[in-house]
Amino acid sequence: MIYGFIGTGNMGRTLIEAFIRSGKLKPSELIISNRTKSKAEALAKSYPGLRLASDNRETVRNSDVFFLCIKPGEFRNVLDEIRDAVREDQIAVSITSPVMVADLEAWLSARIAKIIPSIANAACAGNSLFIPGSRLTRENRDHLRDLFGAISQPLMVEEVHTRVASDLACCAPAFMAHLMEKLADAAVEETGLPRETALSLVTRMAEGLGRLLTEGGFTLETLQERVAVPGGITREGLNLLQKDVGPVFNELIRLTHAKYEDDIEKVQNSLFPKMKK
Numbered sequence: 282m283i284y285g286f287i288g289t290g291n292m293g294r295t296l297i298e299a300f301i302r303s304g305k306l307k308p309s310e311l312i313i314s315n316r317t318k319s320k321a322e323a324l325a326k327s328y329p330g331l332r333l334a335s336d337n338r339e340t341v342r343n344s345d346v347f348f349l350c351i352k353p354g355e356f357r358n359v360l361d362e363i364r365d366a367v368r369e370d371q372i373a374v375s376i377t378s379p380v381m382v383a384d385l386e387a388w389l390s391a392r393i394a395k396i397i398p399s400i401a402n403a404a405c406a407g408n409s410l411f412i413p414g415s416r417l418t419r420e421n422r423d424h425l426r427d428l429f430g431a432i433s434q435p436l437m438v439e440e441v442h443t444r445v446a447s448d449l450a451c452c453a454p455a456f457m458a459h460l461m462e463k464l465a466d467a468a469v470e471e472t473g474l475p476r477e478t479a480l481s482l483v484t485r486m487a488e489g490l491g492r493l494l495t496e497g498g499f500t501l502e503t504l505q506e507r508v509a510v511p512g513g514i515t516r517e518g519l520n521l522l523q524k525d526v527g528p529v530f531n532e533l534i535r536l537t538h539a540k541y542e543d544d545i546e547k548v549q550n551s552l553f554p555k556m557k558k
């Protein structure tokens with residue numbers, strides 16, 4: 282089975298490396314192409330056996346399953362280029378949330394799936410969000426679930442919930458990292474603690490927190506209860522967070538959804554331009 286990757290940027294490279302490091306795929310099972318060739322060349326050099334295609338059509342022609350690891354605004358170009366090289370028996374996986382499964386099915390004859398990975402998958406952790414298209418067979422679904430199961434917990438998601446699920450599984454690593462950095466920076470500003478120490482403390486804390494929640498039998502709720510003893514210092518902090526942080530997240534979810542709707546509209550205008558009168 283040969284797996285093609287179109288786009289070896291941030292996420293394309295992350296997926297390729299996660300599949301290889303997990304032992305799920307061998308470099309010789311992969312063929313890749315990228316707009317800036319040097320980027321794909323560098324990746325191919327790091328993994329002997331990994332094949333570099335001269336263009337996206339070559340990637341498609343030589344693969345059984347191919348991944349579209351490109352940004353929303355880049356779809357029209359790539360779809361135009363590969364459309365007549367795609368076969369009905371192939372599986373095409375898009376990792377991009379605002380490109381609708383039905384629109385990809387209209388463009389390509391392949392069996393379509395949308396699978397949104399998370400940066401957490403680089404550590405073989407976290408979820409991947411699985412939105413199957415209508416042409417996927419049961420075997421195709423099992424195949425993709427098995428593949429992504431090597432680097433993540435695949436979770437079936439309704440397309441209508443893609444945005445919110447992606448906010449929590451895929452964007453949140455960045456949101457949480459930002460909050461941790463802000464916490465460390467505030468500690469530095471308020472007390473003069475060296476920044477390096479502050480960053481190290483919050484990073485180690487996050488490592489422990491992750492383990493407690495995954496292997497330690499804690500939930501988010503029980504964890505807060507255990508640390509915030511009544512009348513203690515943590516309780517004071519939690520009271521403040523409860524008041525101030527909640528509304529920010531409501532605003533954040535509304536914001537990601539507004540940007541998502543905007544992206545969907547732009548993608549649809551580029552894939553299906555309205556006929557000008």
Ligand SMILES: NC(=O)C1=CN([C@@H]2O[C@H](COP(=O)(O)OP(=O)(O)OC[C@H]3O[C@@H](n4cnc5c(N)ncnc54)[C@H](OP(=O)(O)O)[C@@H]3O)[C@@H](O)[C@H]2O)C=CC1
Binds near residue numbers: 289293314320352397
């Ligand atoms: N970052 C994340 O954590 C996650 C990202 N995603 C989604 O993945 C998608 C890609 O994101 P990301 O990897 O961060 O973006 P990047 O910009 O890092 O990668 C996109 C890659 O696509 C390449 N590309 C663009 N046009 C073409 C083309 N015509 N032919 C071949 N290659 C092309 C670019 O090449 P060039 O080198 O020339 O720029 C670039 O390497 C986005 O839609 C994002 O929303 C999904 C889940 C998580």
Ligand SMILES: O=C(O)[C@@H]1CCC=N1
Binds near residue numbers: 452
């Ligand atoms: O648009 C998305 O949902 C993904 C998640 C992180 C980046 N892109």
